[in-house]
Amino acid sequence: MYGLKQPLCFVDIETNGMSAKEGKIIEIAVIRVEPNGKESIYTSLLDPGSALPYFITSLTGISDADFDSAPTFRNIADELFAFLDGGIFIAHNVSFDYSFVKEEFRRTNYDFSPRRFCTVRLSRRLFPEHRRHNLSEIIRRYNIQVNDRHRALGDAKAMQDFFTIASKSIDKLTFEKQFHKLLT
Numbered sequence: 261m262y263g264l265k266q267p268l269c270f271v272d273i274e275t276n277g278m279s280a281k282e283g284k285i286i287e288i289a290v291i292r293v294e295p296n297g298k299e300s301i302y303t304s305l306l307d308p309g310s311a312l313p314y315f316i317t318s319l320t321g322i323s324d325a326d327f328d329s330a331p332t333f334r335n336i337a338d339e340l341f342a343f344l345d346g347g348i349f350i351a352h353n354v355s356f357d358y359s360f361v362k363e364e365f366r367r368t369n370y371d372f373s374p375r376r377f378c379t380v381r382l383s384r385r386l387f388p389e390h391r392r393h394n395l396s397e398i399i400r401r402y403n404i405q406v407n408d409r410h411r412a413l414g415d416a417k418a419m420q421d422f423f424t425i426a427s428k429s430i431d432k433l434t435f436e437k438q439f440h441k442l443l444t
Contacts, residue, residue, distance in 0.1 A: 266375070268293045269347035270423070272416035273357050274320050276308045280359040284308035285333060286322055288340070288361070289412035291420050292347055302343045303413045305330040320410045337368040347374060348443065352395045352419045354378035376444050379419050385438050386430055398422050 270291040277283030289303040307327040317323050333340075351357035354376050365372035383393040390401065395418060399406055404421045408414035427435050 265295055267347040269344050269349055270416045270420040271349055271351045271357055272412045273360055274322060274412050275360055276312055276316055280363040285360050285364055287412040289416040290343060291416050292343060304336055307332050333364040334368050337370060341370055348377055349374045350377045350379060352379045377442060379423055381442050382426060386426055
Protein backbone atom coordinates (compact mmCIF):
# COMPACT_ATOMS: atom_id res chain seq x y z
CA MET A 261 0.00 0.00 0.00
CA TYR A 262 1.56 3.27 -1.20
CA GLY A 263 4.97 1.61 -1.14
CA LEU A 264 4.79 1.26 2.65
CA LYS A 265 5.17 -1.66 4.96
CA GLN A 266 3.66 0.32 7.82
CA PRO A 267 0.02 0.23 8.88
CA LEU A 268 -2.08 3.38 8.49
CA CYS A 269 -3.77 4.50 11.72
CA PHE A 270 -6.67 6.90 11.11
CA VAL A 271 -7.07 8.73 14.42
CA ASP A 272 -9.74 11.07 15.65
CA ILE A 273 -10.24 12.46 19.13
CA GLU A 274 -12.79 14.52 20.97
CA THR A 275 -11.43 16.77 23.70
CA ASN A 276 -12.62 18.97 26.54
CA GLY A 277 -10.69 21.98 25.24
CA MET A 278 -8.38 23.37 22.59
CA SER A 279 -5.02 23.08 24.36
CA ALA A 280 -3.21 19.77 24.80
CA LYS A 281 -1.31 21.11 27.81
CA GLU A 282 -4.50 22.00 29.69
CA GLY A 283 -7.10 19.77 28.07
CA LYS A 284 -7.80 16.06 27.98
CA ILE A 285 -9.01 13.57 25.43
CA ILE A 286 -12.60 12.51 26.16
CA GLU A 287 -12.95 10.06 23.27
CA ILE A 288 -10.53 8.39 20.88
CA ALA A 289 -10.98 6.18 17.85
CA VAL A 290 -8.32 4.54 15.70
CA ILE A 291 -8.94 2.60 12.52
CA ARG A 292 -5.78 0.63 11.82
CA VAL A 293 -5.29 -0.61 8.27
CA GLU A 294 -2.52 -3.13 7.77
CA PRO A 295 -0.52 -3.20 4.52
CA ASN A 296 -2.56 -6.27 3.51
CA GLY A 297 -5.80 -4.29 3.95
CA LYS A 298 -6.92 -5.93 7.20
CA GLU A 299 -8.68 -3.40 9.45
CA SER A 300 -9.07 -3.25 13.20
CA ILE A 301 -10.71 -0.59 15.35
CA TYR A 302 -9.92 0.79 18.78
CA THR A 303 -12.39 3.20 20.37
CA SER A 304 -13.05 4.40 23.88
CA LEU A 305 -14.59 7.19 25.87
CA LEU A 306 -12.04 8.57 28.35
CA ASP A 307 -12.87 10.13 31.68
CA PRO A 308 -11.13 13.52 31.79
CA GLY A 309 -11.55 13.82 35.56
CA SER A 310 -13.51 17.06 35.34
CA ALA A 311 -16.87 18.32 34.13
CA LEU A 312 -17.28 18.95 30.41
CA PRO A 313 -17.89 22.46 29.13
CA TYR A 314 -21.43 22.93 27.78
CA PHE A 315 -20.05 23.65 24.30
CA ILE A 316 -18.38 20.23 24.12
CA THR A 317 -21.52 18.42 25.24
CA SER A 318 -23.64 20.32 22.71
CA LEU A 319 -21.14 19.58 19.90
CA THR A 320 -20.47 15.91 20.60
CA GLY A 321 -23.48 14.76 22.60
CA ILE A 322 -21.05 13.36 25.18
CA SER A 323 -22.11 14.23 28.73
CA ASP A 324 -20.53 13.83 32.15
CA ALA A 325 -22.84 10.86 32.79
CA ASP A 326 -21.15 9.00 29.91
CA PHE A 327 -17.96 8.80 31.97
CA ASP A 328 -19.49 6.83 34.87
CA SER A 329 -17.77 3.63 33.73
CA ALA A 330 -15.23 5.12 31.30
CA PRO A 331 -11.51 4.54 31.85
CA THR A 332 -8.97 7.32 32.11
CA PHE A 333 -6.24 7.65 29.50
CA ARG A 334 -3.80 6.15 32.01
CA ASN A 335 -6.02 3.04 32.18
CA ILE A 336 -5.84 2.45 28.42
CA ALA A 337 -2.35 3.78 27.68
CA ASP A 338 -0.67 0.35 27.38
CA GLU A 339 -3.34 -1.06 25.09
CA LEU A 340 -3.57 2.08 22.92
CA PHE A 341 0.20 2.39 22.62
CA ALA A 342 0.39 -1.22 21.41
CA PHE A 343 -2.48 -0.64 18.97
CA LEU A 344 -0.76 2.41 17.42
CA ASP A 345 2.72 0.89 17.52
CA GLY A 346 4.49 0.91 14.17
CA GLY A 347 1.66 2.72 12.40
CA ILE A 348 1.52 6.06 10.61
CA PHE A 349 -0.61 8.47 12.64
CA ILE A 350 -3.14 10.00 10.22
CA ALA A 351 -5.55 12.73 11.25
CA HIS A 352 -7.48 15.61 9.77
CA ASN A 353 -5.42 18.53 11.08
CA VAL A 354 -2.87 16.09 12.44
CA SER A 355 -1.07 18.63 14.62
CA PHE A 356 -4.17 19.03 16.84
CA ASP A 357 -4.93 15.34 17.38
CA TYR A 358 -1.29 14.37 17.64
CA SER A 359 -0.55 17.08 20.23
CA PHE A 360 -3.26 15.73 22.53
CA VAL A 361 -2.30 12.07 22.09
CA LYS A 362 1.41 12.82 22.53
CA GLU A 363 0.70 14.87 25.68
CA GLU A 364 -1.53 12.16 27.17
CA PHE A 365 1.18 9.57 26.51
CA ARG A 366 3.81 11.91 28.01
CA ARG A 367 1.73 12.13 31.18
CA THR A 368 1.84 8.32 31.40
CA ASN A 369 5.61 8.18 30.74
CA TYR A 370 5.46 6.96 27.14
CA ASP A 371 7.63 8.37 24.40
CA PHE A 372 5.25 8.60 21.45
CA SER A 373 6.62 9.93 18.17
CA PRO A 374 5.22 8.10 15.13
CA ARG A 375 5.38 9.24 11.54
CA ARG A 376 2.45 11.56 10.84
CA PHE A 377 0.23 12.44 7.92
CA CYS A 378 -2.40 15.18 7.59
CA THR A 379 -5.50 14.69 5.44
CA VAL A 380 -6.20 18.46 5.45
CA ARG A 381 -2.84 19.01 3.76
CA LEU A 382 -3.59 16.13 1.39
CA SER A 383 -6.88 17.75 0.39
CA ARG A 384 -5.23 21.12 -0.16
CA ARG A 385 -2.44 19.58 -2.23
CA LEU A 386 -4.60 17.32 -4.41
CA PHE A 387 -7.68 19.53 -4.73
CA PRO A 388 -6.44 23.16 -4.74
CA GLU A 389 -9.50 24.29 -6.67
CA HIS A 390 -11.52 24.01 -3.46
CA ARG A 391 -11.35 26.83 -0.94
CA ARG A 392 -12.30 24.90 2.19
CA HIS A 393 -10.79 21.63 3.38
CA ASN A 394 -12.32 21.06 6.82
CA LEU A 395 -13.88 17.68 7.49
CA SER A 396 -17.45 18.96 7.25
CA GLU A 397 -16.76 20.38 3.79
CA ILE A 398 -15.03 17.20 2.64
CA ILE A 399 -17.95 15.10 3.88
CA ARG A 400 -20.35 17.31 1.94
CA ARG A 401 -18.18 17.53 -1.19
CA TYR A 402 -17.72 13.77 -1.56
CA ASN A 403 -21.11 12.77 -0.15
CA ILE A 404 -19.45 10.66 2.57
CA GLN A 405 -21.98 8.93 4.78
CA VAL A 406 -21.24 9.64 8.44
CA ASN A 407 -22.83 8.16 11.51
CA ASP A 408 -22.20 10.22 14.63
CA ARG A 409 -20.53 13.36 13.28
CA HIS A 410 -18.30 14.98 15.94
CA ARG A 411 -17.78 11.60 17.55
CA ALA A 412 -14.36 10.02 17.25
CA LEU A 413 -15.25 6.85 15.33
CA GLY A 414 -17.63 8.59 12.92
CA ASP A 415 -15.06 11.25 12.09
CA ALA A 416 -12.19 8.73 11.81
CA LYS A 417 -14.25 6.68 9.36
CA ALA A 418 -15.12 9.81 7.32
CA MET A 419 -11.41 10.69 7.17
CA GLN A 420 -10.53 7.15 6.07
CA ASP A 421 -13.24 7.31 3.40
CA PHE A 422 -11.85 10.61 2.11
CA PHE A 423 -8.33 9.14 1.99
CA THR A 424 -9.65 6.21 -0.06
CA ILE A 425 -11.63 8.50 -2.39
CA ALA A 426 -8.58 10.71 -2.90
CA SER A 427 -6.32 7.74 -3.62
CA LYS A 428 -8.74 6.47 -6.27
CA SER A 429 -9.55 9.81 -7.92
CA ILE A 430 -5.93 10.79 -8.57
CA ASP A 431 -3.53 8.69 -10.62
CA LYS A 432 -1.53 6.31 -8.45
CA LEU A 433 1.88 7.84 -9.13
CA THR A 434 0.72 11.39 -8.27
CA PHE A 435 -1.04 10.21 -5.13
CA GLU A 436 1.98 8.24 -3.90
CA LYS A 437 4.31 11.16 -4.63
CA GLN A 438 2.12 13.56 -2.64
CA PHE A 439 1.64 11.03 0.15
CA HIS A 440 5.40 10.69 0.62
CA LYS A 441 5.97 14.47 0.38
CA LEU A 442 3.42 15.09 3.15
CA LEU A 443 4.59 12.27 5.42
CA THR A 444 6.50 13.63 8.42
